[in-house]
Amino acid sequence: MSRCPKITLLAGGVGGAKAAEGLASSHYRWNLQIIGNVADDQEFHGLWVSPDIDTLTYSLADLIDRQHGWGLRGDSSNTLHCLERLGAETWMQLGDMDFATHIFRTEQRRLGRRPTEIATQIAKRLGVEIPLLLPTDDRVQTRIGTDRGWLSFQEYFVRERCAPQVLEVRFDGIEQARPTAEALAAIRDAELILIAPSNPIVSIGPILATPGIRDAISRSDAYCIAISPLIGGKTVKGPADRMMSSLGYQSDLLGIAELYHGLIDALVIDRQDQPHQAALESLGLAVSVTDTLMSQPQQKQALMEHCVEFALAQQDRSAA
Amino acid sequence: MSRCPKITLLAGGVGGAKAAEGLASSHYRWNLQIIGNVADDQEFHGLWVSPDIDTLTYSLADLIDRQHGWGLRGDSSNTLHCLERLGAETWMQLGDMDFATHIFRTEQRRLGRRPTEIATQIAKRLGVEIPLLLPTDDRVQTRIGTDRGWLSFQEYFVRERCAPQVLEVRFDGIEQARPTAEALAAIRDAELILIAPSNPIVSIGPILATPGIRDAISRSDAYCIAISPLIGGKTVKGPADRMMSSLGYQSDLLGIAELYHGLIDALVIDRQDQPHQAALESLGLAVSVTDTLMSQPQQKQALMEHCVEFALAQQDRSAA
Numbered sequence: 001m002s003r004c005p006k007i008t009l010l011a012g013g014v015g016g017a018k019a020a021e022g023l024a025s026s027h028y029r030w031n032l033q034i035i036g037n038v039a040d041d042q043e044f045h046g047l048w049v050s051p052d053i054d055t056l057t058y059s060l061a062d063l064i065d066r067q068h069g070w071g072l073r074g075d076s077s078n079t080l081h082c083l084e085r086l087g088a089e090t091w092m093q094l095g096d097m098d099f100a101t102h103i104f105r106t107e108q109r110r111l112g113r114r115p116t117e118i119a120t121q122i123a124k125r126l127g128v129e130i131p132l133l134l135p136t137d138d139r140v141q142t143r144i145g146t147d148r149g150w151l152s153f154q155e156y157f158v159r160e161r162c163a164p165q166v167l168e169v170r171f172d173g174i175e176q177a178r179p180t181a182e183a184l185a186a187i188r189d190a191e192l193i194l195i196a197p198s199n200p201i202v203s204i205g206p207i208l209a210t211p212g213i214r215d216a217i218s219r220s221d222a223y224c225i226a227i228s229p230l231i232g233g234k235t236v237k238g239p240a241d242r243m244m245s246s247l248g249y250q251s252d253l254l255g256i257a258e259l260y261h262g263l264i265d266a267l268v269i270d271r272q273d274q275p276h277q278a279a280l281e282s283l284g285l286a287v288s289v290t291d292t293l294m295s296q297p298q299q300k301q302a303l304m305e306h307c308v309e310f311a312l313a314q315q316d317r318s319a320a
Numbered sequence: 321m322s323r324c325p326k327i328t329l330l331a332g333g334v335g336g337a338k339a340a341e342g343l344a345s346s347h348y349r350w351n352l353q354i355i356g357n358v359a360d361d362q363e364f365h366g367l368w369v370s371p372d373i374d375t376l377t378y379s380l381a382d383l384i385d386r387q388h389g390w391g392l393r394g395d396s397s398n399t400l401h402c403l404e405r406l407g408a409e410t411w412m413q414l415g416d417m418d419f420a421t422h423i424f425r426t427e428q429r430r431l432g433r434r435p436t437e438i439a440t441q442i443a444k445r446l447g448v449e450i451p452l453l454l455p456t457d458d459r460v461q462t463r464i465g466t467d468r469g470w471l472s473f474q475e476y477f478v479r480e481r482c483a484p485q486v487l488e489v490r491f492d493g494i495e496q497a498r499p500t501a502e503a504l505a506a507i508r509d510a511e512l513i514l515i516a517p518s519n520p521i522v523s524i525g526p527i528l529a530t531p532g533i534r535d536a537i538s539r540s541d542a543y544c545i546a547i548s549p550l551i552g553g554k555t556v557k558g559p560a561d562r563m564m565s566s567l568g569y570q571s572d573l574l575g576i577a578e579l580y581h582g583l584i585d586a587l588v589i590d591r592q593d594q595p596h597q598a599a600l601e602s603l604g605l606a607v608s609v610t611d612t613l614m615s616q617p618q619q620k621q622a623l624m625e626h627c628v629e630f631a632l633a634q635q636d637r638s639a640a
Contacts, residue, residue: 046427076398082420086445088427096416100402103423107366107408125406 004031005191007308008222012037012052012196012203014069014237015229015294017059019196022300024060024130028308033131033186035213037198038115039142039171039206040153044092045083047102048109051154052203053119053132054101061126069237072097091159116180133186135210138177142202143170153202162239166246171206179212187216192311194304195226197292199240200259201247208263217263223311225266227303228256231292232272252276257283266314268292268307286314324351325511327628328542332357332372332516332523334389334557335549335614337379339516342620344380344450348628353451353506355533357518358435359462359491359526360473364412365403367422368429371474372523373439373452374421381446389557392417411479436500453506455530458497462522463490473522482559486566491526499532507536512631514624515546517612519560520579521567528583537583543631545586547623548576551612552592572596577603586634588612588627606634 004027011020011034020034037052051070058064058072065071075095084090094102101122108118115137123132142153145168148160156164187193198204208214217224233252235241245251249258253269253276260267266286269276270293280287288310294300324347331340331354340354357372371390378384378392385391395415404410414422421442428438435457443452462473465488468480476484507513518524528534537544553572555561565571569578573589573596580587586606589596590613600607608630614620 045423046430047423076396076416078396078416079399079420079423082417083424086420086424086442088424096396096398096419097402099416099419099423100399100406103365103367103399103419104403104406104408110366122406 003312004028005308005312006031006189007033007192007194008186008190009034009194009196010198010204010207011035011056012040012198012207014055016052016196016198016203017055017064017069018294018300019194019198019227019304020056020130021059021297022294022302022304023194023308025297025301026305026308028305029130033133033190035133035135035183035186035207036119037203037206038134038136039140039174040157040202041139041141042092042152042154044094044102045088047099047106049092049094049102049154050105050119053134054098056132057119057123057126057128060123060128060130060132063126071095092154093158116182131182131186133182134180135183135207135213136177137180139173140177140206140210141172142206143172144202145169157239162242166239166243169201169205169243169247171209174206174209175211177210179210179216183210184212184216187213187220187222190220190222192308193217193220193222193224194307195224195260195264197227197229197294199229199235199238199243200256201240201243205259214263223266223315224264225268225307225311226256226260226264227268227292227307228253228270228273230256230273231270236293253280254283257285266311268303268310286310323632324348325628325632326351326509327353327512327514328506328510329354329514329516330518330524330527331355331376332360332518332527334375335518336372336516336523337375337384337389338614338620339514339518339547339624340376340450341379341617342614342622342624343514343628345617345621346625346628348625349450353453353510355453355455355503355506355527356439357523357527358454358456359460359494360477360522361459361461362412362472362474364414364422365408367419367426369412369414369422369474370425370439373454374418376452377421377439377443377446377448380443380448380450380452383446391415412474413478436502451502451506453502454500455503455527455533456497457500459493460497460526460530461492462526463492464522465489477559482562486559486563489521489525489563489567491529494526494529495531497530499530499536503530504532504536507533507540507542510540510542512628513537513540513542513544514627515544515580515584517547517549517614519549519555519558519563520576521560521563525579534583543586543635544584545588545627545631546576546580546584547588547612547627548573548590548593550576550593551590556613573600574603577605586631588623588630606630
């Protein structure tokens with residue numbers, strides 16, 4: 001592996017955006033590509049909203065509302081308020097500037113352009129140079145089976161604030177979905193594959209479940225390293241731990257290791273979770289212990305540099 | 321005709337909105353229905369924009385930006401600025417609150433609802449109680465043949481600021497368009513039909529050209545009265561006079577009388593045009609001379625009350 005390896009990051013949700021920012025601000029950004037999650041996309045008011053891709057784009061463009069972790073900084077809500085007055089359901093917060101993204105995306109899709117090209121154009125126009133790739137151009141929709149019935153991801157996550165108990169997760173359309181050539185090439189060409197500290201079920205899950213993607217990673221010679229989304233056995237934000245538990249996984253690092261079994265060479269865990277290091281190593285994983293909280297920009301960059309350097313060192317060791 | 325006659329107003333553009341406001345603020349509002357113009361509708365950013373209907377709605381809701389004569393008062397342009405950044409053409413000014421109307425309308429159309437129902441819902445939600453009717457639910461598009469080629473109405477009017485010379489006007493889709501039951505009923509039931517001081521070619525023209533509408537007016541027993549859009553032989557705003565001239569009509573009151581030939585019983589003209597009164601009367605038209613400028617709310621109401629009272633007096637005379 002070269003000293004500035006070709007890196008492909010799998011990134012979903014807020015954790016994915018933070019990891020992307022950490023890499024993008026490091027000197028490892030030059031050979032970086034990012035594969036995002038499209039399964040939590042949903043149509044609102046007839047417009048195609050792609051929350052994970054937008055969060056990645058807005059984060060890398062430094063336009064993100066850092067207080068919320070989503071949406072555009074300084075955005076207003078005039079459109080949404082008027083939609084409410086007209087009788088529309090408006091639980092999904094969409095700002096006026098943010099609406100431009102959804103309007104533009106929807107029109108371009110109706111004109112027949114590939115979602116991948118549209119995402120690229122939006123990112124470039126907002127100043128993002130790092131390639132943001134989609135796992136598929138086809139429609140895949142996360143459906144959450146809960147004690148209150150089946151919900152879309154946004155209904156579960158935003159409208160119901162993750163309150164319902166998750167009994168089942170499926171990705172509608174996943175069997176028919178074709179991986180994009182760009183995503184497959186990014187995996188094939190990678191020297192290092194990083195899995196961001198995102199929700200393994202609903203953020204990374206749909207990327208890996210896209211036919212061809214998981215296989216491509218398994219077959220790749222790249223060193224593959226995941227960052228645990230758990231700190232002290234709990235997620236920093238979001239429902240990953242409860243979701244893993246209610247779906248029958250161990251809601252701890254062993255559960256993470258199980259979900260990424262056959263894919264990853266190493267797992268980066270937080271200092272608070274050091275007690276689990278030996279158990280993870282006994283599964284054949286290399287384990288690195290560090291501070292994994294990414295509140296501040298320096299923390300994001302430091303964590304991501306740590307991951308790359310750990311991977312390089314592991315490679316050196318195995319080459320020696 | 322009763323003292324509070326059933327009135328149907330044909331209204332397009334800013335002149336139409338002003339006439340509508342004048343009637344709506346008078347005591348003649350109780351039996352009022354308004355038929356608007358949909359032929360200058362156009363899709364922008366994949367959204368269906370209906371400028372004449374929106375101007376009517378926003379005016380009657382007292383939400384209109386009175387400085388511009390279109391759009392919503394106090395609106396912002398955050399969405400449009402972001403669309404521009406993403407690479408979209410943004411010569412059509414659409415505010416953030418205004419976008420809500422277009423987003424809502426577009427989604428409702430895609431859901432299969434009738435444009436008439438959608439226009440009614442938008443108007444009601446914004447507080448407009450007077451029925452705003454569409455001449456047709458079908459797609460009719462004004463095309464302007466100019467010395468710079470064929471343009472949509474908005475391209476001609478907004479983007480090119482009416483600068484090109486108009487050589488031809490056609491309404492694409494008009495032959496196949498079916499009149500709405502609501503518009504036909506409003507004409508059939510009317511005791512008084514008023515034609516607003518709108519552009520007779522492109523604002524009133526497409527309403528009258530909708531199959532069935534002109535016939536229904538001709539066959540109606542209602543007294544039909546038009547307000548001239550000319551003052552001192554010129555339009556107050558807009559290109560009606562130049563357009564009439566370049567299309568081969570007399571660009572004066574006789575041209576107006578010709579365009580409404582067979583429809584109207586009376587023409588209301590401005591004091592500045594009194595010299596033409598005799599010529600108009602020799603065509604068999606009743607003529608009323610008054611102040612037709614509608615800058616102030618009182619002027620709108622006074623003019624429209626004058627029109628109704630003139631019509632009532634003419635009816636009384638013919639009944640006597």
